[in-house]
Amino acid sequence: MRKFLLGIFHILNGMKTVAIHLFRPAITYEYPEKKSAKSSKFRGRIALCVNESGQLKCTGCGICSKVCPCVDLIKIKGKKDEHGKFVVEDFSVDIGRCIFCGNCESACPQNSIVLTEKYELANISKNNLILNLEELKLSKEESKIIAERKTHNGN
Numbered sequence: 001m002r003k004f005l006l007g008i009f010h011i012l013n014g015m016k017t018v019a020i021h022l023f024r025p026a027i028t029y030e031y032p033e034k035k036s037a038k039s040s041k042f043r044g045r046i047a048l049c050v051n052e053s054g055q056l057k058c059t060g061c062g063i064c065s066k067v068c069p070c071v072d073l074i075k076i077k078g079k080k081d082e083h084g085k086f087v088v089e090d091f092s093v094d095i096g097r098c099i100f101c102g103n104c105e106s107a108c109p110q111n112s113i114v115l116t117e118k119y120e121l122a123n124i125s126k127n128n129l130i131l132n133l134e135e136l137k138l139s140k141e142e143s144k145i146i147a148e149r150k151t152h153n154g155n
């Protein structure tokens with residue numbers, strides 16, 4: 001009898017919790033139709049910024065690759081031009097192995113490599129998660145928004 005009454009008590013207690021939450025505003029979102037607002041410090045998909053002329057800010061110094069905790073995740077290829085200046089010809093990031101630590105963004109002397117607000121990165125093939133220069137390069141407008149966000153965040 002005691003077990004039976006205890007069971008009834010737990011059922012009623014559970015129903016009370018359901019009834020309370022039935023009339024409260026939902027705190028979950030109907031994803032993907034609705035998405036929650038992200039912090040200005042959100043760290044998502046890696047990208048490369050361009051300057052006001054649309055030129056890649058990256059000078060190919062390789063610092064981002066050195067500070068990245070994942071070996072060979074960032075790969076940079078290029079060559080020196082006739083003035084001895086290194087020109088980046090390809091830049092790849094294996095997003096599938098990235099842990100979104102932000103080390104690369106913090107260390108970049110050109111404010112070139114950044115972590116964006118994009119987070120929907122699922123793909124059916126791991127190889128598709130290796131992004132090349134064209135896939136990483138942002139537009140002038142996107143780069144400007146990122147620069148403003150970094151100024152706002154004080155970094």
Ligand code: SF4
Nearest residue numbers: 058059061062064108
């Ligand atoms: S993204 Fe920044 S740190 Fe990385 S190679 Fe380019 S300039 Fe250097």
Ligand code: SF4
Nearest residue numbers: 068098099101102104
């Ligand atoms: S966020 Fe971290 S793991 Fe990802 S590329 Fe940058 S340094 Fe590497």
